[in-house]
Every structure is written in C-alpha cells, then in structure tokens.
Amino acid sequence: MAKKYVYFFGAGKADGNGKMKDLLGGKGAGLAEMSRSGVPVPPGFTVTTDTCRYYYSHGRRVPPELQAQFKDAMRKLEKVSGKGFGDPENPLLVSVRSGAKFSMPGMMDTILNLGSNDAVVEGLSALTGNPRFVWDSYRRFIQMFGNVVMGIDKSEFERAISAKKREKSVELDTQLDAADLRDLVARFKKLYREKTKEDFPQDPWKQLVLARDAVFKSWNNDRAISYRRMNRIPDDLGTAVNVQTMVFGNMGDTSATGVGFTRNPMNGAKEFFAEYLTNAQGEDVVAGTRTPKHIPQMAKELPECYAQLKSITSRLEKHYRDVQDFEFTVERNHLYMLQTRTGKRTGMAAVKIAVDMVREKLISKDEALLRVEPDQLSQLLAPVFDESQKKNATQVAKGINAGPGAASGRVAFTAEKAVELAKSGPVVLVRPETNPDDIEGMNAAVGILTAIGGRTSHAAVVARGMGKPCVVGCQALKIDPGTATMAVDGHRLKEGESISIDGFTGEVYVGRIPTLPSEIVRVLRGELSHKDSELYGVFKEFMGWADAARKLKVRANADIPRDAKAARQLGAEGIGLCRTEHMFFAEERLPLMQQMILSDNVVDRKKALDKLMPFQKEDFKGLFKEMRGFPVTIRTLDPPLHEFLPKTEAEAEALSKKIGIPAQTILAKSRDLHEFNPMLGHRGCRLGIVYPEITEMQVQAIIGAACELAREKIRIVPEIMIPLVGHKNELKHQKDLAIRTADETMKSYGVKINYLVGTMIEVPRAAVTADQIAREADFFSFGTNDLTQMGFGFSRDDAGKFIPAYLAEKILKEDPFQTLDQEGIGKLVEWGTSQGRKVKKDLKVGICGEHGGDPASVKFCHNVGLNYVSCSPYRIPVARLAAAQAVLESKKKSEYSSK
Known part of the structure; x- marks a missing residue:
C-alpha cells in the first residue's frame, strides 16, 4: 500500500487529529481537530512534513505517489465545497499555507486566492x-x-x-x-x-503545484533558518502544506478577518485578546497596512459572529487546555475558523497562565511546570524599557543580547571613569571587551556594552552574575580611547553622553529611555510589599512547585555578600563558586596584591599577604552569614599574576607612588610575568604550588572566618576548591597544605570546623583520571567553561570570530560555550563522575561553569547524576525550573517506554 502523504479535513470529519503535529504540522493538526470537533472550518487537506523531508532529500522532487493523492484530494474538495477548481461558472479558490510542528509566525510563506485567472x-x-x-x-x-x-x-x-x-x-x-x-x-x-x-500562469493546476513547492522551499529561506536557530528548532523537521477552501473577509461590511488569543499573551490576564478588520483579508491584519479594531467593537458590528467566536475559542482552550492563538474570517455574516495553535507568550504571561490553569483545574502542577520555558523566567527579573518611550528613540546598532534587561546611562569608556561618573548618576560601561580588572567599573555601571565577544565572554558572564543588562559583539561600534569617543551609525558620542541598551534584543539607542524595575525584584528588595504584587505571588507559587519536583540542588556563583544575598532570595541552596580573585581588585586591596606579586622573596610576599588576609576573612564572613547552613565553595586563586599588574607607564607610575617600587621595575616584572598562552600557563593550582604562601593565606582566611562565626553559633559549611588540577599529585600537594593550614588555624581559635577540600575538573586529563583524583578529593566541581576550551581547543575569548560560521554551516548545532556539548565534553563529565564514584560512592559532584544556568545543560546534569549545578544569581530560577523539568521529562519517558 502506498504511503499516505495527503490528509483531508472538512464537513465535520478529518483523516488526522490534533495529536499528529509531527506529521501534519501544528496548523494541519489544529485544522483536523477542529473539523472533527464540529467547529466551522473551511474544508481542505494537508500535505505532510514527510513530503517536505522527501523533497529535500531527493533533489527538490516530491514523492511519485503524491501526484495521484494530491489530485484525489482536490476532487474531494470540489465535491465537499460544491465548486469546481478552475470553473469560471462556480470557481473554487484555495489558500496555500505552511505549517511546521512548531509555530514559526511569519517565517514561511502563504498564498491566498489561488485558482484565480x-x-x-x-x-x-x-x-x-x-x-x-x-x-x-x-x-x-x-x-x-x-x-x-x-x-x-x-x-x-x-x-x-x-x-x-x-x-x-x-x-x-x-x-x-x-x-x-x-x-x-x-x-x-x-x-x-x-x-x-x-x-x-492561467492554469490553476500549474499555480497549485508551483505554490505547494514554493512553501516547501520556504522552509529553508533565510528568515526561517535564523528563527529555527534562535529558537532551537531542528532543521530536519520540515513543514507541512495546507490547501484550504478560501473564505473571504473582503466581501463588504458584513465580512471581516481577525487574529487573537484566548488570554492576554503579554501579561497572562484571562481576557479575550483579539483584533479584526472588516472588508479585509487576513494578511491585512498582520501586515499592519491598516489599523485593526479591538475585538469588543465586533460585538456591535457583527454581534452574532462575535458571540459564536467567543464560544468557539473558549471551547478550543478547554479542549487543548492551553492558550490558543486563532485566526478567523467572517464571510457575509458566516464565521469560519482558519487556525488554532498554542499561543506564544511572554515569560510573565507564561507563569501566570500556568498557575491560573492549575487553579482552574485545567492542568496539573506537573503540566504547568512543563508549559514554561526556563529561559522565560529571566524576563520576570530584568528591568524593562517603558515601551511608550522606546518607540520614539533612535536605534543606532544591534549586537548580541547577552544579559536580559534594559539600561540607560552616560557612556564611560574605562572602569575608572564608570566609577567616577556613577557617583552622580547611572552609567553604561562601553568597552571593546572587558577583563577582570574592569570589575569595579562593571559593578558601578547599570549596563555593559562591548564591541567584541559572545554570550560567554567575560562581559556577558559577569554581567549576568550581577543581573545587569548586557549587549556584546556590537561590531558597529568604533571606539576611540584616545579621544574618549565612539562612532556608530553616523553618530559620534563623547564620554558622558547618554545611550540605552536592551539586553533582551541587543538593540542600542542614542539618548536615555526610562526603565521600569521588575516587580519581583522590587518585592525581593523590600521596595514593594508582596501583598501588593500579584505577579510575585504567582511566581513564588510556581517556583514552589518546581522545588518540590526537582532533585538537583541549585547553587550560585557569587563573590560578594550582596550577590550572595540576591542568590538566597532567588532560591540558591549555597554557593558553588566564589572567585576569590575578584576580591583583590578593590581599590584598597589591589596595591597590596601588587606588592605581593612584586616581592622578590617569601618574607616580603608573606608580609603583603598578611595585610590582605583580614580583608579576605571579612569577605568570607559576609558570604557565610548570607548562606547560613548552606555550603560555600571557595576557589583558591586562579588567574595568572600578570593580570593584577599595571600595563602602561602611567599606571606603573601611579602604583610606584603607592608602594615605593620604581615604575620601571614594576613594568619589567609585568613583562616578565606576561605569558603567550595564559589560559594554559602559570595559573590555578600551579600558582599555589610555586607560591604556597598564597594558598596558606586563603585557607587561613576561610577557616578563620568560619571559626569566628562558629563562636556566634552560625553554622558554616566551607568547601575549599583547588582549580586547574590535571594530576592527582597537584591536588595532593594543595590538599595537604590546606589541611595543615586549617588545623593550625582551628587550633589558634580553639574551634573545630567541618570543611571539605575538593577540586575543579576543568582539564581533560583530570576527567579521564578522575578515579585517581577522587582518592584525594572530597568533591568534584566541573568547570565546564575551561573544560570546553581545552576539550575543543577553542579560546573562549576568540570563539566569537568563528562559532557563528560553525553554526551557519551546521558544523555545530549549538554554541558549546552556551550549551554543554553532550557528545564530547558531556562524555568527560559523565566519565569523570562515574570514575570518581567508583572510588568514593557518595562523592558530591556539581558543575560551576556558565552551563549551570543553561536549561539543556541542567537537564543533562540531572540525567548523569550530578548533585548540583551552580550559576549566576539571576539564572537561579531558570536552573530550578530546568531541574524540575528534567525529573518530569524523565518520568514521562519512563511511563511511555513501559507501555
């Protein structure tokens, strides 16, 4: 029997049904289901997605069996409609529309009124x-x-x-x-x-065949490819083609066409949300060529059709148990439904609708958790532009949206200038790229804009950790540090003039656009009572369901008490990564760090470290207080020492005046420490082995802070993490040093503290020899940023130059710095975990790279049995939901396979 490529619907019947989205596409499945349910749908038929896949795999030719099925379907359509295709006396006109499994609004093509000649x-x-x-x-x-x-x-x-x-x-x-x-x-x-x-062409059959194949071709037009890439829709799904009897909204004032949603897709309110036009065709509404009318007006102009539309769409929502995006046409006072599909919605609307539908007993809590995309939760936390003001602003560029939110402020081209300008108002830090010594400026700024870099560049990673809007890779920016100006799209801006950046879209505007703080953030800060925020109540209830469902713990990457506090408010169950190097860049500490580096002997180094230790200890006490009873993982010094030293003569002169070492000596030392490949150079545990006094000072500060708080009856769970270990002997050296220092410190305080010493697994050799390393480690934390760099041999800071080409050429499906490469780097994570637990059955394992906040990566971590993920504070809700979805998806898969 020949394979079926065409599925008919109409006259209250259908070959397919609403569950056949894979084969019929979302539109075709919706039309079949509506027809079966007695909804007034113009009859038609769907050419399957299988046909599209065949078309592309056979040199853009359709299956031989299609032609006969296609003609049979048209004859059936003529019979059902009572009209003839190409018959001048009683003509049948049809529409030809695309319809993939996943909604891709406006990305593919539509043709109306086909059959006209x-x-x-x-x-x-x-x-x-x-x-x-x-x-x-x-x-x-x-x-x-x-x-x-x-x-x-x-x-x-x-x-x-x-x-x-x-x-x-x-x-x-x-x-x-x-x-x-x-x-x-x-x-x-x-x-x-x-x-x-x-x-x-005057031959309707020729028109129809050309139109059908054109829709197949539109699956691979540029905008469809881009949309799929942005929304992570596979390229091999293909689109269906829907051929449907035309009904006409442009036959006079008793005819109309419209689109709508069964609930408000912007805020989730339970209200009929639609627009329509009289005497028009569907494309007029979406194309914006005419200003549509709001749906309440239809109750006056076409009252019977309006009542029928409300009844049908309400029925459809209850049937599908989700918000419906629908299209309709009224032809001479007769209503026809042209489409129903799951409605796209904002993050705010998604959470509210999910919670409301549970309260209405339409769906279960588990279903509600699966209805919201984890990344949508970021929208609930980020500041937003006032849209009424944004539409009047001048857009000058577009980069990569790397940190959600909206920010306006004066331009600062250096970290120092950002700190200075921030004393008198909001600042946007604009840099070619950022590096660790920009941390103070980034902290002072309300937003960050860079000319180069990707979503996992330093600027993006740190900005997300701070919850700041960030746009990176904005290549249109031409920054001239010498004149402290930047040129973009014919505009030249001086330092101190204002710009606005939209971290949701990557758009850059000249001038200021007013922003509105996230309602949830205002509640968390205590600026708004939770009783006055319906959104916060909905968010809290929803996240409570996620926490009840998940098994994976979620920690935060946090370096200062303020970040730790925000992390706890957002549901963090500890700190998975505290990067101690960021603490050394503060104004009063950097000279001491630099003095330590410039010292020629151990005695002088220890003197400088002794002065730094109290600062570190107070930092750790602040973190421990915010994380009472939860684990705090502190990474010992990681970056190469040259990053802390001046790079210019002026900077060296300024430091010379502070510490009394000649400027030329400072520059000579900086040049001496400079490395050709610092990522693989003298950093991480290698620093602690060559300069053990650095590790000693940091362990002393960690354990000292814990001892002092223990005296105050505050429970502390410190975890000392040694970075960049590739060999078991490296970890043994640093662990022995840490234990000896911890014992001495606890003895001096007369207090006993339980603590752990573990390692970051970020060197491929460490993952491969994890069974050996586990003998020395109390825990593993996979540093997936560096593990990806070393596993692929890609420099993260330079990957933006070629990763886009890799994605475009389909060499890679995902940016491996954004979503964990499960086939390669993921195998190292899985192998390292299993090998480590062969030695220590209950070995605690987590990840602390940026992948800890990526939903797909979080689900992978659950599936391979990790204990926790750690991510930026403002990604914590995302990770919590992704972890819950991992459990529910595994449960569904298990139930399906057991049937």
Missing part, C-alpha cells in the same frame, strides 16, 4: 455581483504568487499600488474601486512578465 474573475464577478471584491482578490493573488513563487520583491508591487493611489488622489487601498483594481491587475501582470520573462 482571467476567466474565473469574470465569472466570479457575475456570480457575486461584487466586482470590486473579485478584482481585489485577483490582484492580491498575483502579488503573493509573484513574491512567494517567483521571488519578485514585494516593494515592486507596492510601488504600483502607490502610483495608482496617487493617480486617484486617495490614501487607502480600500478607496480604489473595481476599475482601479482591474487596472492594477494589468499592471501587476506586466510587472510579472518583465521580471520572469513569462506570462502569469
């Missing part, structure tokens, strides 16, 4: 007595067909329409009469001939 329009004019409607439909068809099938630019047709309106001295398309539209058809056909060197 010179003979049909004459017959249809006589049949309807409405020649204006007929010629309007014909000119729309030629325009769509010419653009979608033959690739003629839309603007060519629009210019012809504009010229005709000027001739007639009218402003709106609707003011053109039948004679005007007939003339436009002639002009369109002439344009078609000029561009294609052939006449517009």
Whole structure:
C-alpha cells in the first residue's frame, strides 16, 4: 500500500487529529481537530512534513505517489465545497499555507486566492455581483504568487499600488474601486512578465503545484533558518502544506478577518485578546497596512459572529487546555475558523497562565511546570524599557543580547571613569571587551556594552552574575580611547553622553529611555510589599512547585555578600563558586596584591599577604552569614599574576607612588610575568604550588572566618576548591597544605570546623583520571567553561570570530560555550563522575561553569547524576525550573517506554 502523504479535513470529519503535529504540522493538526470537533472550518487537506523531508532529500522532487493523492484530494474538495477548481461558472479558490510542528509566525510563506485567472474573475464577478471584491482578490493573488513563487520583491508591487493611489488622489487601498483594481491587475501582470520573462500562469493546476513547492522551499529561506536557530528548532523537521477552501473577509461590511488569543499573551490576564478588520483579508491584519479594531467593537458590528467566536475559542482552550492563538474570517455574516495553535507568550504571561490553569483545574502542577520555558523566567527579573518611550528613540546598532534587561546611562569608556561618573548618576560601561580588572567599573555601571565577544565572554558572564543588562559583539561600534569617543551609525558620542541598551534584543539607542524595575525584584528588595504584587505571588507559587519536583540542588556563583544575598532570595541552596580573585581588585586591596606579586622573596610576599588576609576573612564572613547552613565553595586563586599588574607607564607610575617600587621595575616584572598562552600557563593550582604562601593565606582566611562565626553559633559549611588540577599529585600537594593550614588555624581559635577540600575538573586529563583524583578529593566541581576550551581547543575569548560560521554551516548545532556539548565534553563529565564514584560512592559532584544556568545543560546534569549545578544569581530560577523539568521529562519517558 502506498504511503499516505495527503490528509483531508472538512464537513465535520478529518483523516488526522490534533495529536499528529509531527506529521501534519501544528496548523494541519489544529485544522483536523477542529473539523472533527464540529467547529466551522473551511474544508481542505494537508500535505505532510514527510513530503517536505522527501523533497529535500531527493533533489527538490516530491514523492511519485503524491501526484495521484494530491489530485484525489482536490476532487474531494470540489465535491465537499460544491465548486469546481478552475470553473469560471462556480470557481473554487484555495489558500496555500505552511505549517511546521512548531509555530514559526511569519517565517514561511502563504498564498491566498489561488485558482484565480482571467476567466474565473469574470465569472466570479457575475456570480457575486461584487466586482470590486473579485478584482481585489485577483490582484492580491498575483502579488503573493509573484513574491512567494517567483521571488519578485514585494516593494515592486507596492510601488504600483502607490502610483495608482496617487493617480486617484486617495490614501487607502480600500478607496480604489473595481476599475482601479482591474487596472492594477494589468499592471501587476506586466510587472510579472518583465521580471520572469513569462506570462502569469492561467492554469490553476500549474499555480497549485508551483505554490505547494514554493512553501516547501520556504522552509529553508533565510528568515526561517535564523528563527529555527534562535529558537532551537531542528532543521530536519520540515513543514507541512495546507490547501484550504478560501473564505473571504473582503466581501463588504458584513465580512471581516481577525487574529487573537484566548488570554492576554503579554501579561497572562484571562481576557479575550483579539483584533479584526472588516472588508479585509487576513494578511491585512498582520501586515499592519491598516489599523485593526479591538475585538469588543465586533460585538456591535457583527454581534452574532462575535458571540459564536467567543464560544468557539473558549471551547478550543478547554479542549487543548492551553492558550490558543486563532485566526478567523467572517464571510457575509458566516464565521469560519482558519487556525488554532498554542499561543506564544511572554515569560510573565507564561507563569501566570500556568498557575491560573492549575487553579482552574485545567492542568496539573506537573503540566504547568512543563508549559514554561526556563529561559522565560529571566524576563520576570530584568528591568524593562517603558515601551511608550522606546518607540520614539533612535536605534543606532544591534549586537548580541547577552544579559536580559534594559539600561540607560552616560557612556564611560574605562572602569575608572564608570566609577567616577556613577557617583552622580547611572552609567553604561562601553568597552571593546572587558577583563577582570574592569570589575569595579562593571559593578558601578547599570549596563555593559562591548564591541567584541559572545554570550560567554567575560562581559556577558559577569554581567549576568550581577543581573545587569548586557549587549556584546556590537561590531558597529568604533571606539576611540584616545579621544574618549565612539562612532556608530553616523553618530559620534563623547564620554558622558547618554545611550540605552536592551539586553533582551541587543538593540542600542542614542539618548536615555526610562526603565521600569521588575516587580519581583522590587518585592525581593523590600521596595514593594508582596501583598501588593500579584505577579510575585504567582511566581513564588510556581517556583514552589518546581522545588518540590526537582532533585538537583541549585547553587550560585557569587563573590560578594550582596550577590550572595540576591542568590538566597532567588532560591540558591549555597554557593558553588566564589572567585576569590575578584576580591583583590578593590581599590584598597589591589596595591597590596601588587606588592605581593612584586616581592622578590617569601618574607616580603608573606608580609603583603598578611595585610590582605583580614580583608579576605571579612569577605568570607559576609558570604557565610548570607548562606547560613548552606555550603560555600571557595576557589583558591586562579588567574595568572600578570593580570593584577599595571600595563602602561602611567599606571606603573601611579602604583610606584603607592608602594615605593620604581615604575620601571614594576613594568619589567609585568613583562616578565606576561605569558603567550595564559589560559594554559602559570595559573590555578600551579600558582599555589610555586607560591604556597598564597594558598596558606586563603585557607587561613576561610577557616578563620568560619571559626569566628562558629563562636556566634552560625553554622558554616566551607568547601575549599583547588582549580586547574590535571594530576592527582597537584591536588595532593594543595590538599595537604590546606589541611595543615586549617588545623593550625582551628587550633589558634580553639574551634573545630567541618570543611571539605575538593577540586575543579576543568582539564581533560583530570576527567579521564578522575578515579585517581577522587582518592584525594572530597568533591568534584566541573568547570565546564575551561573544560570546553581545552576539550575543543577553542579560546573562549576568540570563539566569537568563528562559532557563528560553525553554526551557519551546521558544523555545530549549538554554541558549546552556551550549551554543554553532550557528545564530547558531556562524555568527560559523565566519565569523570562515574570514575570518581567508583572510588568514593557518595562523592558530591556539581558543575560551576556558565552551563549551570543553561536549561539543556541542567537537564543533562540531572540525567548523569550530578548533585548540583551552580550559576549566576539571576539564572537561579531558570536552573530550578530546568531541574524540575528534567525529573518530569524523565518520568514521562519512563511511563511511555513501559507501555
């Protein structure tokens, strides 16, 4: 029996159903289900996604069996509709629309009024007595067909329409009469001939086959490819093609067309949310060529159809148990539903709708948790621009959206200037790229903008950790440090002038745009009572369900008490990574750190470290207090020492005055410490082995802080983490030193503290020999940022130059610095975990790279049995939800396989 490629629907019946999205696409499955449910749907048929996949795998040819099935379906459509395809006396016109499994609004192509030709329009004019409607439909068809099938630019047709309106001295398309539209058809056909060197096809079957194949081709147009990449939709799904009997919203004032949602997709409110136009076709509403009317007005203009529409859409929502995005047409007071599909919504709306539907007993808590994309939760926490003001602002560039939120402020080109300007108002730090010694400026700024870098660049990682809006890789920026100016899109801005950045979209604007703080953040800060925030109540309830479902713990990457406090408020169960180097860049500490580095002997180094130790100890006490009873993992010094030293003569002179060492000596030492490949150089545990006094000071500060708080009856769980270990002997050296120092410190305080000494697994050799390293480690924490760098041999800071090409050429499916590479780096994580637990059954294992806040990576961590993930504070809700979804998805998979 031949494979079935065509599925019919109509007259209350359908070959398919709503569960067949893989085969029929979302639109086709929705039309089949509505038809089976008795909803008024114009009859038609769906050509399957299998056909599209065949089309691409066989040199853009359709299956041989399709032609007969296609013709049979058209004959059935003629019979059901009582009309003839190409029959001038009683013509059947159809629409041809795309419809993939996942909604891709506007990304692929649609053709309306197909079947129109010179003979049909004459017959249809006589049949309807409405020649204006007929010629309007014909000119729309030629325009769509010419653009979608033959690739003629839309603007060519629009210019012809504009010229005709000027001739007639009218402003709106609707003011053109039948004679005007007939003339436009002639002009369109002439344009078609000029561009294609052939006449517009009069054979309806030829039109239909060309249109069908054009929809298949549109699966791989540039915008569809980009949309799939942004939304992580696989490229091999293919699209279905829906051929459907035309119904006409442009047959006069008793006809209309519209689109809508069963609930508000912006804020989740339970309200009918729709727009419509009378005497129009569907494309008019979405194209914005006319201003649509709000749906309540339809109750006055077309009351019976309005009541029927509300009833049907309410029924559809209850049937699908989710918000529906629907399209409808009214033809001479008869309502027809053209589409229903799951409605896209903002993060705010997604959470509210999920909670409301549980309260309404439409869905279970588990279903609610699976309805919200984890990344959508970031939208609930980020500051937002006032949209009424944003639309009037001047956009000058677009980069990569790396940290969600909105920020406006004065431009600062250096960290120092950012600190200075921030004393008198908000600042946006603008840099070619950022590095660790920009930390104070980043902290002072309300937003960060860089000319180069990707979503895992230093700027992006730190900005997300701080919960600050960030746009990176904005190549249009031309920064001139010498004149403290930047040029972008014909504008030249001086330091101190204002810009605005949108971390949701990557857009950059000249001037300030007012921002509104996130309602949830205001509650967490105590600026708004939780009783006054419905959104916070919904968010808290939803996250409570996530916490009850998940098994994976979620910790935070936090370096200062303020970040730790924010992390706890957002649900962190400890700190998985405290980067101690950031503590050394503070103004009063950096000279001491630099003095230690510049010392020629151990005695002088220890003197400088002794002065630094109290600062470190107070930092750790602050973190421990915020994390009472939860584990705090503190990484010993990691970056190479040259990062702490001056790089210019002016900086060296300034330091010389502070510490009394000649500027030339300082620069010479900085040059001496400079490395050709610092990522693989003298850093991490290698520093602690060559300079053991550094590790000693840090352990003394950690254990000292814990001892002092223990005296105050505050429970502390310190975890000392040794970075960049590749060999078991490296860890043994540092662990022995840590234990000896900890014992001495506890003895001096007369207090006993329980603590752990573990390691970051970020060198591939460490993962491969994890069984050996586990003998010395109390815990593992996979540093997946560096593990990815070393595993791929990619420099994270330079990857932005070639990763986009890798994604475009499909060499990689995902940016491995954004989503963990499960086939390679993930195998190292899985192997390292299993090997470590062969030695120590209950070995605690987590990850602390940026992947800890990526939903797909979090789910992988659950599946391979990790104990926790650690991420930036403002990614914690994302990780909590992803961890819950991992449990629920595993449960569903298990239930399915057992059937």
